Amino acid sequence: MDMSDERDDVAFLTGSNSSESRLYSKRDLYERGHVAVCSHRQALCITVFVFSSILATAISIAFIRPWNTCDAVVEPHEEEPEYLTPIATNGEEFPWDDVRLPIFIRPISYDLELTPNLTTLEVRGIIKLIFQVTEETDYIVFHSKNISITSKTINEKLKVVKILEYPARDQLYLETDQPMRPGRTYSIRLKFEYILTQSLEGFYLSTYKDNEGNERRLATTHFEPTSARRAFPCFDEPQLKAKFLVTITHDRSLKSFFNMPIKEVSDVRGKKDQIRNEFYESAPMSSYLVAFVVCDFKLIKKRTKSNVTIRVIAPENKISQADFALDQAIKITENYERFFGIDYPLPKQDLIAIPDFAAGAMENWGLITYRETSLLFTPGVSSTKSKQWVATVIAHELAHQWFGNLVTMRWWNDLWLNEGFASWMEYQGVDEVQPDWNMKGQFWSTVVQPALEEDALQSSHPISVPVKDPRDIEGIFDIISYNKGSAIIRMLENFLGEHVLRFGLRLYLEKHKYGNAVTKDLWLALAQATNYTHDVEGMMNTWTLQMGYPLITFTKVANSTSWNISQSRFLYTGKIEGVNTSMPATRFNYTWIVPVKFYTDSGKQYQHLITPKDSNGYSVDLGEDVKWIKGNSDGYGYYRVQYPEQTWNSLIQEFITNHTKFSPSDRAQIIDDAFALSKAGELDYKIPLELSKYLKSERDLVPWTVALRHLADLKDLFGEGSQRSLILQYARKLLEDVYTSLGWEDKGSHNERLLRFLILRSAVDAKLEDATKTAANLYQQIKDGKNISSELQELVYCAGIENGTLQDWESTLAKYHTTQIPSERALLMKALTCTRDTLILQQYLHFTLDKSKVRSQDVRTVLINISSNPSGTALAWRHVRRYWERYYTSFGEGSFTIGLIIKGLTTSFSTQFDLEQVESFFKEKEVGAGKQALTQAVEMIKVNINFRDNYEEKIITWIQEFLL
Ligand SMILES: [Zn+2]
Numbered sequence: 001m002d003m004s005d006e007r008d009d010v011a012f013l014t015g016s017n018s019s020e021s022r023l024y025s026k027r028d029l030y031e032r033g034h035v036a037v038c039s040h041r042q043a044l045c046i047t048v049f050v051f052s053s054i055l056a057t058a059i060s061i062a063f064i065r066p067w068n069t070c071d072a073v074v075e076p077h078e079e080e081p082e083y084l085t086p087i088a089t090n091g092e093e094f095p096w097d098d099v100r101l102p103i104f105i106r107p108i109s110y111d112l113e114l115t116p117n118l119t120t121l122e123v124r125g126i127i128k129l130i131f132q133v134t135e136e137t138d139y140i141v142f143h144s145k146n147i148s149i150t151s152k153t154i155n156e157k158l159k160v161v162k163i164l165e166y167p168a169r170d171q172l173y174l175e176t177d178q179p180m181r182p183g184r185t186y187s188i189r190l191k192f193e194y195i196l197t198q199s200l201e202g203f204y205l206s207t208y209k210d211n212e213g214n215e216r217r218l219a220t221t222h223f224e225p226t227s228a229r230r231a232f233p234c235f236d237e238p239q240l241k242a243k244f245l246v247t248i249t250h251d252r253s254l255k256s257f258f259n260m261p262i263k264e265v266s267d268v269r270g271k272k273d274q275i276r277n278e279f280y281e282s283a284p285m286s287s288y289l290v291a292f293v294v295c296d297f298k299l300i301k302k303r304t305k306s307n308v309t310i311r312v313i314a315p316e317n318k319i320s321q322a323d324f325a326l327d328q329a330i331k332i333t334e335n336y337e338r339f340f341g342i343d344y345p346l347p348k349q350d351l352i353a354i355p356d357f358a359a360g361a362m363e364n365w366g367l368i369t370y371r372e373t374s375l376l377f378t379p380g381v382s383s384t385k386s387k388q389w390v391a392t393v394i395a396h397e398l399a400h401q402w403f404g405n406l407v408t409m410r411w412w413n414d415l416w417l418n419e420g421f422a423s424w425m426e427y428q429g430v431d432e433v434q435p436d437w438n439m440k441g442q443f444w445s446t447v448v449q450p451a452l453e454e455d456a457l458q459s460s461h462p463i464s465v466p467v468k469d470p471r472d473i474e475g476i477f478d479i480i481s482y483n484k485g486s487a488i489i490r491m492l493e494n495f496l497g498e499h500v501l502r503f504g505l506r507l508y509l510e511k512h513k514y515g516n517a518v519t520k521d522l523w524l525a526l527a528q529a530t531n532y533t534h535d536v537e538g539m540m541n542t543w544t545l546q547m548g549y550p551l552i553t554f555t556k557v558a559n560s561t562s563w564n565i566s567q568s569r570f571l572y573t574g575k576i577e578g579v580n581t582s583m584p585a586t587r588f589n590y591t592w593i594v595p596v597k598f599y600t601d602s603g604k605q606y607q608h609l610i611t612p613k614d615s616n617g618y619s620v621d622l623g624e625d626v627k628w629i630k631g632n633s634d635g636y637g638y639y640r641v642q643y644p645e646q647t648w649n650s651l652i653q654e655f656i657t658n659h660t661k662f663s664p665s666d667r668a669q670i671i672d673d674a675f676a677l678s679k680a681g682e683l684d685y686k687i688p689l690e691l692s693k694y695l696k697s698e699r700d701l702v703p704w705t706v707a708l709r710h711l712a713d714l715k716d717l718f719g720e721g722s723q724r725s726l727i728l729q730y731a732r733k734l735l736e737d738v739y740t741s742l743g744w745e746d747k748g749s750h751n752e753r754l755l756r757f758l759i760l761r762s763a764v765d766a767k768l769e770d771a772t773k774t775a776a777n778l779y780q781q782i783k784d785g786k787n788i789s790s791e792l793q794e795l796v797y798c799a800g801i802e803n804g805t806l807q808d809w810e811s812t813l814a815k816y817h818t819t820q821i822p823s824e825r826a827l828l829m830k831a832l833t834c835t836r837d838t839l840i841l842q843q844y845l846h847f848t849l850d851k852s853k854v855r856s857q858d859v860r861t862v863l864i865n866i867s868s869n870p871s872g873t874a875l876a877w878r879h880v881r882r883y884w885e886r887y888y889t890s891f892g893e894g895s896f897t898i899g900l901i902i903k904g905l906t907t908s909f910s911t912q913f914d915l916e917q918v919e920s921f922f923k924e925k926e927v928g929a930g931k932q933a934l935t936q937a938v939e940m941i942k943v944n945i946n947f948r949d950n951y952e953e954k955i956i957t958w959i960q961e962f963l964l
Helices: 018-024 316-321 323-340 384-400 412-433 439-454 470-476 479-496 498-512 519-529 536-544 645-661 664-679 686-697 701-717 722-742 750-765 769-783 793-803 806-818 822-834 838-847 856-868 873-882 884-891 897-906 912-923 928-963
Strands: 046-052 105-116 122-133 137-143 149-154 160-166 171-180 186-195 202-209 215-222 243-251 255-258 262-268 271-279 292-295 298-303 309-314 348-354 367-371 550-556 562-569 594-600 605-610 618-621 629-631 640-642
Touching (some): 243 292, 298 323, 309 316, 367 384, 384 412, 384 750, 412 479, 439 479, 479 498, 550 594, 550 629, 664 928, 686 701, 701 750, 701 928, 793 822, 806 822, 822 838, 856 873, 856 884, 873 897, 897 928, 912 928
Parallel strands (some): 105 243
Antiparallel strands (some): 105 122, 160 171, 202 215, 215 292, 243 271, 255 292, 594 605, 594 629
């Protein structure tokens, strides 16, 4: 799965975006928002038949007693009492006491018939679960959520003697009078019905407005990780793959889509307005990858060279925005078929734009669902940033068709196998079709840097985490699984070589296709690709089984030409007294096997493998007269680098004299290491500040992206007042030259456009006079009805709203409600948070409590953007505390959204007072899946407080001298 619609914003000093950029960089992109409406009641009525499939005609006997009523529907994720025997809904003991299903079940196929009615919102269904058992048993257990059974029928040979429901684990237990035996095929036939709600998970209702303003309805699905069981009873675990045969009956005016193409269309007897679509049976697949949509959308299509039909599907009034997506999907699919050496295995691929979608996109096999902003692109209206976003999300989801769908992780603890790989492949995929976008160069600033930031906290977690309970699964769709996962794959690729990695991946996919795999299987395939010359598993275990990463330190050995290379864990809190540094023990004791690459001013490249055995450091002779060393060449390694102060000073000199001696990734990484080491108390703050002087001549996107993040951080931490205005002056001085050289005219390469957006917005935020004036003029042009470049709209709207009147705000709000262009809608929604008027901000905060004003999927973006606006920080914090219960009810259930809200509102706090407020407010509060986010936020506030105590005065003094 992929990303919400938050782009990897990298603006600086913004009134409205800087915290968001840091926070959201990737974390939110991959967020698994699950929104609201846990209170819907599904009136489900089910009939069960159990029969041996050998007997073609089962004799049905009515089962009389209802064993559950619809009133007994249990709220999702209701706490189950610990250490107690599970009790079924009828008061009996529930005999299966494990959140996982029994291992002796082997589903073979499902036969599913659905009849959704978009007028009454009723869904009726019949499902046949066809399965085998691998050992003799007189019971089975399967999943279903909020389902009640009113009757059941059995055959004469095999009777169901008991059916029990245990809602806390979404499980049904079914017992037969005689044992089921291995070698035979059994099936259960269930009838059910429920009501569609706007829950954004399971089979749910979504709506949109057509050009005439009429509301149109559609029914769509989102199952990952554990919501297939809300749509139909099933064995809902990723390793229980089966084939799906689906038939959907619906209103003749609508269309239906499934993972596979339609096989047969037929009329429904006695119902002229109905139509019945039977789809081809799917390949064996995991239940979380099933999808179906019933809607009135239009489509465009094209074939790949290998004869796969690719279609992009969207509402009629938006289908004109689908051309770019279709073109990218064709090219990327063809490219992946070459890369993986395996053809895309299904006959078609659909990419469909869903108006309400919690994540950014979902890789359902052959029917990929997207947020509208992740799929639709309008030349001349959407920005370069939006274009790159769409291409990247498409590449990510298509990568999953092999990595995730064809070969699936055996269980969710290896989620990173799916997501780390897709996040790494998305850069390869886009790079191949858009070679001038410098995707591989952007990888460091968009993927690696945010992971290094988060993984430097004690409250981080390992890539491979034991998860057993479904409610914990949500929590691992995070920056560690995605960004760190892909960063270590890139490090491994660089270490083993591109061809070895690719060969190993092919071996892995070939061996496990249509099946499941664990992390170890991948390492084995890669070791095989090296002809067993490398212990891939031994090396990679140190990266996946423990959290954090090393600081690689270079020290000159006295009176010698040798240098010593050593490693230690890098932590933001390492030097803070009184912060508990005890961490879970690991068998590697927080040491790693690190491929260390570096070069010196002589131009010579070195590569050494630093292992935990080198406990006294690793010694390398670099010869005489080494002026400087640049560790971690091109930032391929997942670690930070420390040098002696003299080496830092030589590097600064070299940067100021001729920074292009270093690649853009190297420059970005040096900047980042210097600021991060200082923040952790490992390096004098003078070093990053002195280094930043070179930025006056920097003209590349990647180093600027990283530098502006750190400047924004300083600005945020220093709060309001004279210190903030000093930071702005400092920023203006650094930005002036690049601002002038880029100008406001929309021209140049893809990367130049991205850089221009970043620099202009930062210049406006830093109150560079020419920039604010130009932005104001352009805003006036918009008001006069003129068109301005799509690249400039976001920043011009924000600047206009910031300095504008209530009327400006209201007219922008009106446009936000009426535009049919998703990317425009998203930018207007953010621009509305830029106002300095606290009454308006207050009103906007209230809108987030009303779905008709702010869609559930967008609530967090509005809250966090308002909080990033200095005029809104205190308001947003007060508002969220006041309505905490309502947000928690809406988003709390196993959702990452609540954690994002906590972090977004508090991580920039930097005073003891703030810390106490946060701690005391949450002390008694239920935070659900936001628990880890809260721990991280509190840790970050402590780091901020420590930073201010130690450096604030020094930094201010330095800036004052710099500005003289
Ligand atoms: Zn994904």
